[in-house]
Amino acid sequence: MPELPEVETVKETLKNFIIGRSIKEVILKYDKIIKYPKVDEFVLKIINQTFTDIRRYGKYLLFDLDDFTMVSHLRMEGKYYIRNSLQEITKHDHIIFKLDNGKYLSYHDVRKFGTMELVDRHLEKSLKSISVLGVEVNSTEFNVSYLYPLIKKSNRPIKSIMLDQHIVTGLGNIYVDETLYMAKIHPRTLGKDIVYYQVEKLIKSAKEIIRKAISLGGTTIRTYQSSLGVDGRFQNELNVHTLTGQKCKDCDDTIVKTRVGGRGTYFCPTCQREDTVLIVGITGSISSGKSMVASLFRDNNITVIDSDKIYKKLLKTDKIMYNELISEFGNTIIKNNMIDRSSLGNIVFNDYNKRKKLNEITHPHIMNELRKSINEAKMNSEKLVVLDIPLLIEANLQYFVDIILLVYVNKTKQIERLMNRDNINEQIAKSKIKTQIDLESKRKLSDIIIDNNGTKEETAKQFMEIYDRLRSDGIVN
Ligand SMILES: [Zn+2]
Incomplete structure (x- = not known):
């Protein structure tokens, strides 16, 4: 069609x-x-x-x-x-x-x-x-103040809501599947359980996908072939639709097909979790103020899981990871019978391949611990868990979280703060920042941005706005 x-x-x-x-x-x-x-x-x-x-x-x-x-x-x-x-x-x-x-x-x-x-x-x-048609997907009227109330009052699965031409016109089965994948929302999630920031993501994703599909002349799959000798090329860009059994590009899990509201529906079970807990990943860069924002969540009794702490703990206690690291990097990383974090850091600091190897060894262990902590929060009926993962984007762990919150500072401010914090000169500060993806690129990949260029009070105020949104969504008290 x-x-x-x-x-x-x-x-x-x-x-x-x-x-x-x-x-x-x-x-x-x-x-x-x-x-x-x-x-x-x-x-x-x-x-x-x-x-x-x-x-x-x-x-x-x-x-x-x-x-x-x-x-x-x-x-x-x-x-x-x-x-x-x-x-x-x-x-x-x-x-x-x-x-x-x-x-x-x-x-x-x-x-x-x-x-x-x-x-x-x-x-x-x-x-x-x-x-009777709703607003057009690629019009300015299709925005969060229009869509959010309609989704929030609905007991229908989000897939059916997005296909409803009375709500938004122009999205069909192919593009809704792709939109939900990009927004990382399980197609069966009920409208009322979707939060404000996910609605923002849905809109952004739908518009981006439609823009791209138009620019490629649409999708030519067996159900419809355009006349006049013009074939669409968007079928080469599909991430889930019709791709049952293939590997997800983001997480390596396998795309599955199900039926939602009578329609064939494709999704990735890992990227689009059917879950009761919303996972917000905080990211930033060295000295962008990430830990300050994390502690604001903690102050409000939200569970914050610190991947860095987990890593440190694993270095001390996990025998399997210990042995894997020694066999890869040698005995020089041991001090006082323990793996010395800074020796290990020095080895991988300027070597991309070694850093990659280190991640390959440590990530599965860290992820396991993260999953355990998330499950614990779920047992306590918590609806929101915040993950503090410094290298969330560098390590391609976006699939692990529902929403990415970036703590942003401009480069000048970042270098200034780093020099003050570590008592180092500008050149060293710059070289420390260099190994990370710059904040401007991370900005594009993030869903919520806290601008931390100003005072602590200004940052706290932005935090409270986010907190209030999550409260009206029933996610926090
Ligand atoms: Zn996936």
């Missing part, structure tokens, strides 16, 4: 062929496609009209003529072809418009589900079918 990007492609392609052309004759092979007005009146009105523009609303094509707008819905299989002669007309061409250049604009529909309606120019909203 053609979705918004495919219809957009049809629209843009057709423009080249029919704008400025007038209709000289209408040949009817199966006139039930015409829904309004009566067939005779439709033909009478449209003869001698010239195409001035083609627009789109959701999945509807709107052909503007001198005095009228023809509203066309392709449904399952509808396509427009330009035929050079009547000999090219096939048995599935149902409504054929003869143009003043001798060519034919032909509506082709194997399943005959498509519809055509003719209204006065630009009055498409007088049709019930259009007036």
Whole structure:
């Protein structure tokens, strides 16, 4: 079934062929496609009209003529072809418009589900079918103040809400699956359980996916192939839809298929957890003020799990990890019968491959401990857990959290604070920062940003705004 990007492609392609052309004759092979007005009146009105523009609303094509707008819905299989002669007309061409250049604009529909309606120019909203549609996914009206209340009052799965054309028009099955994957939300999560920051993520993801799909001409999979020789290329960008059994690009788990609200639904069970606890990952950079924000959560009785502490503890206590590290990095990392963190740090500091090896050894152990702590919080019926993971993004651990909170400072401030904190000069401070992904790139990957360039009070105020949002979502007390 053609979705918004495919219809957009049809629209843009057709423009080249029919704008400025007038209709000289209408040949009817199966006139039930015409829904309004009566067939005779439709033909009478449209003869001698010239195409001035083609627009789109959701999945509807709107052909503007001198005095009228023809509203066309392709449904399952509808396509427009330009035929050079009547000999090219096939048995599935149902409504054929003869143009003043001798060519034919032909509506082709194997399943005959498509519809055509003719209204006065630009009055498409007088049709019930259009007036009941929600806002368009790629319009500015599709924003969090519109969507959040609608989602929050709903007991339906988020997948069904996002597919509901009365709420948002232009998202079909393919793009909803991809949107939920990008927003890391399980398709069966009920609307009322989704939090404000996830709604923000949903909107951002949907818009990004639709923008990309439009730019690639839509998706050509077995269910729909555009006419006029234009094939979409978005099928190469799919992350979950139709990819049952393949590995997830973010976490290595396997994509599965299920049914939600009667629709085939694809998702990654690890990236899109079906869970009762929301996991917020705090990240930042050296001396961006991450631990200060973490302690604000702690002060409000939120469980904060510190991956650095877990790492330190594991270095002391985990025999398996101990042995793995010694066999990789040698005995020089031992001091007083324990692994010396700074010796280990020195070895990997300027060596990407060694750092990678270190991560490969330590991460599975750290993740295990993180999972244990999260489960403990769940047992205590906590609904929010904060993970303090300094290298969340560097280590590609985004899949582990639902929402990324970045504590941001600009570079000048960061260097200044680091010099003060560690009593070092500017050059050393700069070299310490160099090994991390810069904060500007992290900004793009984050869902909530706390700007920590100002005073402590200013940071605390931003924290309270976030806390209040989570409270109205029922996540914290
Ligand atoms: Zn995944």
